[in-house]
Amino acid sequence: MAEIRIENATKRFGDFVAVDKANLVIADKEFVVLLGPSGCGKTTLLRAVAGLGMADEGRITIGGRDVTYLPPRERKIAMVFQSYAIFPHMKVRDNIAFGLKMASVDPREIDKRVNNAAGLMHIEKLLDRYPSNMSGGQRQRVAVARAIAMQSEVLLMDEPLSNLDALLRLEMRAELKQLLAGIGATTIYVTHDQIEALSMGDRIAVMKDGLIQQVDHPTVVYDLPSNLFVGSFIGNPPMNFMRGQVQQNGALKVKIGDFELEPAERMKPLLKKYDGQQVILGIRAENMETLNHPVADGVKVQVRVVEPLGSQNLLTVKIGEDIIKVSTHPTFNVAPNNDVWLRFPADKIRWIDRDSEQVLYP
Amino acid sequence: MTTLTPPRREKKSQRKLLLYIPLLLATAFYLIPLYLMLNTGFKSFAEVDLQTMWRLPSGLHFDNFTAAFEQLAPALWNSIRLVIPAAFISSVLGSINGFVLARWKFRGADFIFPFLLFGMFIPYQSILIPLVEFMRDINLYGGVPGLVLTHVIYGIPITTLTFRNYYATVPNELVESARIDGAGLLETYWNILLPLSIPSFVVVLIWQFTSAWNDFLFAVVLTSPANWPITVALNNMAGSQIIEWNVQMAGAFIAALPTLLVYIFLGRYFLRGLLAGALKG
Amino acid sequence: MRFNKDRMLAVALVSPSILAVFIFVYGFIAWSGRVSLSEWVGLLPNYEWAGFSNYANLLQDPRFQIDIRNTVIFTVLFVGGSLLVGLGLAVLLDQGLRGESFFRSLFLFPMAISFIVTGVVWRWLMNPATGSRISGLNLLFDNLGLDFLISRWHTTPQWGIAAIAIPAIWQMSGYTMALYLGGLRAIPESIREAARVDGATELQIYRFQILPMLRPITLSAMIILGHISLKVFDLIVAMAGKQVALDVPAIYMWTTTFDGNFYNRGAAIGMMLLLSVAVLVIPYLWYTLRTEAKV
Numbered sequence: 044m045a046e047i048r049i050e051n052a053t054k055r056f057g058d059f060v061a062v063d064k065a066n067l068v069i070a071d072k073e074f075v076v077l078l079g080p081s082g083c084g085k086t087t088l089l090r091a092v093a094g095l096g097m098a099d100e101g102r103i104t105i106g107g108r109d110v111t112y113l114p115p116r117e118r119k120i121a122m123v124f125q126s127y128a129i130f131p132h133m134k135v136r137d138n139i140a141f142g143l144k145m146a147s148v149d150p151r152e153i154d155k156r157v158n159n160a161a162g163l164m165h166i167e168k169l170l171d172r173y174p175s176n177m178s179g180g181q182r183q184r185v186a187v188a189r190a191i192a193m194q195s196e197v198l199l200m201d202e203p204l205s206n207l208d209a210l211l212r213l214e215m216r217a218e219l220k221q222l223l224a225g226i227g228a229t230t231i232y233v234t235h236d237q238i239e240a241l242s243m244g245d246r247i248a249v250m251k252d253g254l255i256q257q258v259d260h261p262t263v264v265y266d267l268p269s270n271l272f273v274g275s276f277i278g279n280p281p282m283n284f285m286r287g288q289v290q291q292n293g294a295l296k297v298k299i300g301d302f303e304l305e306p307a308e309r310m311k312p313l314l315k316k317y318d319g320q321q322v323i324l325g326i327r328a329e330n331m332e333t334l335n336h337p338v339a340d341g342v343k344v345q346v347r348v349v350e351p352l353g354s355q356n357l358l359t360v361k362i363g364e365d366i367i368k369v370s371t372h373p374t375f376n377v378a379p380n381n382d383v384w385l386r387f388p389a390d391k392i393r394w395i396d397r398d399s400e401q402v403l404y405p
Numbered sequence: 406m407t408t409l410t411p412p413r414r415e416k417k418s419q420r421k422l423l424l425y426i427p428l429l430l431a432t433a434f435y436l437i438p439l440y441l442m443l444n445t446g447f448k449s450f451a452e453v454d455l456q457t458m459w460r461l462p463s464g465l466h467f468d469n470f471t472a473a474f475e476q477l478a479p480a481l482w483n484s485i486r487l488v489i490p491a492a493f494i495s496s497v498l499g500s501i502n503g504f505v506l507a508r509w510k511f512r513g514a515d516f517i518f519p520f521l522l523f524g525m526f527i528p529y530q531s532i533l534i535p536l537v538e539f540m541r542d543i544n545l546y547g548g549v550p551g552l553v554l555t556h557v558i559y560g561i562p563i564t565t566l567t568f569r570n571y572y573a574t575v576p577n578e579l580v581e582s583a584r585i586d587g588a589g590l591l592e593t594y595w596n597i598l599l600p601l602s603i604p605s606f607v608v609v610l611i612w613q614f615t616s617a618w619n620d621f622l623f624a625v626v627l628t629s630p631a632n633w634p635i636t637v638a639l640n641n642m643a644g645s646q647i648i649e650w651n652v653q654m655a656g657a658f659i660a661a662l663p664t665l666l667v668y669i670f671l672g673r674y675f676l677r678g679l680l681a682g683a684l685k686g
Numbered sequence: 687m688r689f690n691k692d693r694m695l696a697v698a699l700v701s702p703s704i705l706a707v708f709i710f711v712y713g714f715i716a717w718s719g720r721v722s723l724s725e726w727v728g729l730l731p732n733y734e735w736a737g738f739s740n741y742a743n744l745l746q747d748p749r750f751q752i753d754i755r756n757t758v759i760f761t762v763l764f765v766g767g768s769l770l771v772g773l774g775l776a777v778l779l780d781q782g783l784r785g786e787s788f789f790r791s792l793f794l795f796p797m798a799i800s801f802i803v804t805g806v807v808w809r810w811l812m813n814p815a816t817g818s819r820i821s822g823l824n825l826l827f828d829n830l831g832l833d834f835l836i837s838r839w840h841t842t843p844q845w846g847i848a849a850i851a852i853p854a855i856w857q858m859s860g861y862t863m864a865l866y867l868g869g870l871r872a873i874p875e876s877i878r879e880a881a882r883v884d885g886a887t888e889l890q891i892y893r894f895q896i897l898p899m900l901r902p903i904t905l906s907a908m909i910i911l912g913h914i915s916l917k918v919f920d921l922i923v924a925m926a927g928k929q930v931a932l933d934v935p936a937i938y939m940w941t942t943t944f945d946g947n948f949y950n951r952g953a954a955i956g957m958m959l960l961l962s963v964a965v966l967v968i969p970y971l972w973y974t975l976r977t978e979a980k981v
Contacts, residue, residue: 093581093585094584094585095581095584095585114584114690114692115581115584115585115587116584116585116586116587116588116589120585121585121586122581122582122585124578124581124582125578126576126578127578128576128578128579128581128582129579130579130582130583130596130597130601131601132600132601133600141583141586141588141596142585142586142587145583145586145587145588145592146587189586193586199585421781421783424778424781424783425783427774427778428778428783428789431771431774431775431778431789431793432789432792434856435792435793435795435796435856435860436792437811437823438796438804438807438808438811438853438856439795441807441810441811442807455813455819455820455821455825456818456820456821456825458810458821458822458825459825459826459829498703501699501700501703502699502700502703502704505696505699505700506700508696509692509693509696517704518975519971519972519975520707520708520711520712521704521707522971522975523711523964523967523968523971524707524711526913526963526967526971527711527715527960527963528913528916528917528936528956528959528960528963529917530917530935530936530939530940530952530955530956530959530960531714531715531718531956531957531959531960532710532711532714532715532717532718532956533718533939533940533943533952533956534717534718534721534943534949534952534953534956535713535714535717535718535721536710536714538717538731539714558706558707558710559710559711561703561706561707562707565703589691589692589695590692590695590696591695615798618800619799619800619801619802620800621800621801621802621919621920621923621924622919622920622936622940625940626940626944636800636802636803636920639802639803639806639924640802640805640806640920640923640924643805643806643809643924644927650810653806653810654806654807654810656806657803657806657807660800660802660803661798661799661800661803664798664799664800665795665798665799667798668794668795668797668798672791672794675797675798676794676864679794679797679861679864680864680865680868
């Protein structure tokens with residue numbers, strides 16, 4: 044059992060608060076991705092779990108054991124570094140065996156585990172080579188093999204794929220996911236790549252400015268972001284945001300430019316408070332219906348840019364004062380300067396408070 | 406139509422040939438002392454004459470080298486007894502110090518560093534009197550062990566800094582990774598950094614070997630005649646009226662040979678040590 | 687509680703060395719300073735307070751005045767000469783000539799040799815005898831018909847010290863060459879190409895681009911050579927023994943302390959040497975450490 048609990052973990056560098064009262068519970072064998080832009084504190088938090096930079100405040104437990112101030116070697120963890128941190132003067136075999144030797148594991152057992160890990164990573168042929176003239180992909184495999192040979196219950200990965208080229212990254216992503224599911228270690232995986240996060244994690248913890256913004260399953264984080272930042276950071280293209288004016292003349296409506304939109308019934312009580320004020324509407328590009336003829340509940344917009352992306356056509360349109368992206372079926376025939384009509388399904392719209400930037404939930 | 410000839414080709418190679426003139430003059434300047442040492446050394450006693458000192462020897466004779474070697478053998482042995490432990494101990498100390506200073510930030514490290522650095526530059530005349538008194542007090546005055554101790558201690562700044570500068574270039578993740586794998590301070594040093602720093606070891610060993618072999622000031626002040634290393638013995642030989650200049654030349658060559666050999670075979674590391682001394686390595 | 691065994695171990699490993707440096711360098715400097723303020727003459731220590739009288743006497747001492755004059759002349763010629771020769775050789779070797787690495791090794795080999803060996807050889811090269819006993823470089827000049835170059839070298843009255851700079855340059859100019867060559871190699875080819883495109887001749891490129899970019903190296907080399915120059919000792923001893931005409935502070939310190947037993951005066955000379963080196967080196971170290979910290 045290796046549940047990781049992070050309670051109110053805070054880490055400062057001088058006056059700069061890198062991680063601010065982070066709370067996160069990672070269940071045994073769960074795969075959690077720490078996602079955020081560079082400088083958001085995700086690596087700092089990972090290093091606090093690793094023991095490479097102790098937290099200033101708060102508590103970190105692994106499997107119920109308080110490890111907050113323990114040195115790394117007493118935490119029983121394995122880690123893969125962004126630069127792989129392969130020891131250049133040791134053969135691949137000795138690299139993989141290093142941690143096991145430090146732990147005084149029986150030599151026959153070391154051999155077995157090294158071969159096993161190398162087999163899982165398909166690097167059996169590299170075992171007796173030195174890392175100096177290996178490719179990035181091969182080094183990456185050695186680094187992962189080194190971590191899995193430890194058979195730790197906790198596996199920490201700091202942007203393990205970010206130094207690979209795009210194609211290799213795609214390949215390794217799937218392979219790693221399969222591998223990690225097989226070994227069943229509690230895993231924290233740091234990345235700034237939202238697609239990597241969405242595709243790999245059981246849950247995603249989105250961080251910004253040292254604060255954890257949202258922790259949830261990838262589909263939830265994508266569909267129901269907790270705030271404007273999460274919506275704008277996750278997804279490609281990011282979530283669209285439009286300003287709207289709440290008006291209650293009998294029925295509650297929201298005006299976007301000249302267009303009047305009727306919110307979902309369950310949102311109305313919440314939006315009442317904003318009568319006469321602006322709110323922000325968020326909607327994903329693929330959640331709008333695009334038509335090339337007028338409809339009663341659709342808004343007419345002019346197409347500015349058409350980007351055919353193969354699986355979809357991405358349109359850039361202006362609505363009210365805001366520019367948004369709309370995804371259409373690749374067969375949808377449209378040219379720049381054409382008029383199209385957009386329909387907003389009420390249950391796909393997220394409502395955001397303009398001041399707090401938090402998404403409103405009934 | 407006029408044909409265009411490729412214009413400056415010839416001129417350029419002429420210019421390059423011209424550059425060899427100063428280069429060869431410089432070569433003569435650097436080689437003359439070496440020529441004199443070897444040329445005189447290989448002459449027989451009969452051909453030695455100041456008037457013909459530039460003339461080549463009639464054949465290879467070893468009279469001068471044998472005579473000089475007989476004179477200098479005890480001093481050579483003293484130098485070997487001095488240089489090997491001095492170079493070895495300084496390198497080990499420097500490596501450990503450099504490792505700690507580069508890797509473990511502790512309070513006061515920034516304070517210590519400049520003081521260590523300045524220790525490289527002090528004129529030893531400013532510590533010579535206390536050093537002699539101290540060596541007398543601990544009964545190491547006059548012998549080789551005292552001189553070894555002196556070279557080791559005054560070598561700490563340069564050896565520490567050379568290693569520190571090297572260890573600072575080792576990626577931090579390498580060390581962290583070893584820590585994650587359960588390696589403590591000494592294990593990290595022994596398994597990761599020490600093997601990586603073998604080239605630095607060679608650099609520092611050579612540096613300390615050369616400076617201890619070539620040192621004169623400490624040796625002349627701290628050792629008694631029986632324990633004189635080669636530099637002091639050679640200087641003494643050169644100052645004496647009895648010993649002929651040709652034997653002095655041969656002696657100078659013998660004294661220079663060990664460091665010259667190191668330079669010829671390990672010049673790359675020697676140069677790196679030199680440049681590290683300029684704080685730029 | 688945060689308790690770190692490794693940290694304790696780290697401190698335990700370095701502290702003996704650091705302690706040794708602090709005692710043998712800074713403790714001994716303080717001790718020397720105390721001796722320089724004492725009446726200690728003779729073999730037995732005598733720490734009776736003398737104030738600054740040893741320093742005052744030294745400054746009026748004609749021998750010490752000669753020392754200062756000699757040091758200044760030697761420093762100017764040795765540092766200047768090494769920089770010029772080193773730069774010249776570096777620029778030559780930067781032209782992509784054949785045999786570059788051979789020449790580079792050749793110019794550097796004197797660095798591996800001790801000042802004593804250099805001194806012993808050059809003492810015969812610079813033999814000032816004339817007439818039938820002519821030898822060394824003078825003999826060579828005589829044979830080559832370059833009689834105007836025949837010199838009394840280090841026995842020239844007043845300016846003998848200048849001749850000592852020649853073997854010193856012989857020994858150290860390879861070092862400045864290596865420094866400059868490293869600097870030249872670090873200048874990206876694109877800088878030269880850009881200057882060429884802008885219409886600069888090769889000479890102008892050196893004058894306006896490359897030499898200014900080498901300025902930090904010149905500064906480093908000046909400091910390193912300068913402090914060697916202030917401490918010059920073995921070379922002169924090996925070439926000329928202990929003559930007043932070629933005296934420098936380091937030799938004065940040695941003879942007055944260990945031959946004459948004027949410990950107080952010897953210590954004062956040592957302290958003055960330290961002061962002069964400190965004035966040269968400390969600003970440089972301070973500057974280097976600050977720029978290093980910024981990077």
